[in-house]
Amino acid sequence: MPELPEVELISRSLDKLIRGRKILTGQLLRARLAPHTTPRKFASALADATVNFVGRRGKHILIDLDNEKTLIVHLRMSGRFSLLPMEEDEPKFTHARFHLDGDEKLVFDDQRHFGLMRIVATAKLHEAKELAKLAPEPFSDEFDAAYLHAALKSSKRSLKEFLIDQTKVTGLGNIYASEAMFQARLHPAMRANKVSRPRAALLFDSIRAVLQAAVGSAELLKVDPRNLEGNYFSQSGDPQWFVYDREGSACVNCKTPISRLKQGGRSTYFCRNCQKR
Numbered sequence: 723m724p725e726l727p728e729v730e731l732i733s734r735s736l737d738k739l740i741r742g743r744k745i746l747t748g749q750l751l752r753a754r755l756a757p758h759t760t761p762r763k764f765a766s767a768l769a770d771a772t773v774n775f776v777g778r779r780g781k782h783i784l785i786d787l788d789n790e791k792t793l794i795v796h797l798r799m800s801g802r803f804s805l806l807p808m809e810e811d812e813p814k815f816t817h818a819r820f821h822l823d824g825d826e827k828l829v830f831d832d833q834r835h836f837g838l839m840r841i842v843a844t845a846k847l848h849e850a851k852e853l854a855k856l857a858p859e860p861f862s863d864e865f866d867a868a869y870l871h872a873a874l875k876s877s878k879r880s881l882k883e884f885l886i887d888q889t890k891v892t893g894l895g896n897i898y899a900s901e902a903m904f905q906a907r908l909h910p911a912m913r914a915n916k917v918s919r920p921r922a923a924l925l926f927d928s929i930r931a932v933l934q935a936a937v938g939s940a941e942l943l944k945v946d947p948r949n950l951e952g953n954y955f956s957q958s959g960d961p962q963w964f965v966y967d968r969e970g971s972a973c974v975n976c977k978t979p980i981s982r983l984k985q986g987g988r989s990t991y992f993c994r995n996c997q998k999r
């Protein structure tokens with residue numbers, strides 16, 4: 723599943739490609755991609771709308787239109803966009819097609835069928851249930867060490883589960899949560915409310931550093947912007963994780979083999995020597 727840095731890059735790429743372009747028609751080919759509407763309403767909400775810009779909130783891509791509507795897209799496991807010449811064949815699991823001016827089409831395909839789209843009035847975007855409960859953006863001023871410490875204090879869950887809860891911290895998934903805890907030297911199974919103020923400050927810096935590095939390194943890759951695939955890292959060879967997916971490999975810091983722990987049904991990777999409760 724793409725994490726926040728990848729979604730950020732996809733929304734930036736989309737913005738470059740479709741900002742200012744007109745959607746001639748929008749076709750919902752798989753009704754369940756947009757369960758709040760019908761293919762007919764979907765088409766009429768998008769017809770002849772021009773894209774003001776493409777943005778992001780959490781892992782949601784926001785396509786802001788000049789008809790005062792916003793298309794919210796969540797890629798989930800395998801959703802991806804491609805911009806293709808009108809006559810070109812489409813990916814097998816194409817679930818939505820946007821015919822653009824200039825004889826091109828933006829297609830959304832999704833092999834795993836978990837992607838979601840919804841069209842909302844832009845004025846009520848902040849009330850949309852997908853967005854209303856999200857924590858502050860990791861690079862916004864609202865998200866700071868004091869916010870993080872206060873949020874940690876209010877939770878009795880494990881630190882790992884706290885970090886991937888998008889209502890507490892926006893933008894950390896399984897990969898970056900593990901990496902941030904390693905950088906901050908915090909044990910993933912410790913209780914969130916046991917993280918002291920100085921350690922919360924260190925964790926805050928680690929979260930920003932990990933996400934910034936991910937956005938930065940992916941930006942350097944020569945990714946074809948015409949194929950806006952979710953997983954940029956698969957195209958770069960081996961990703962440079964310190965602990966994620968490195969069970970049994972030597973810790974870069976102390977050479978102890980990296981451990982794996984199951985939390986909430988998902989794997990967390992950590993160094994049992996470096997990361998303390």
Ligand SMILES: [Zn+2]
Binds near residue numbers: 973976993994
């Ligand atoms: Zn270590």
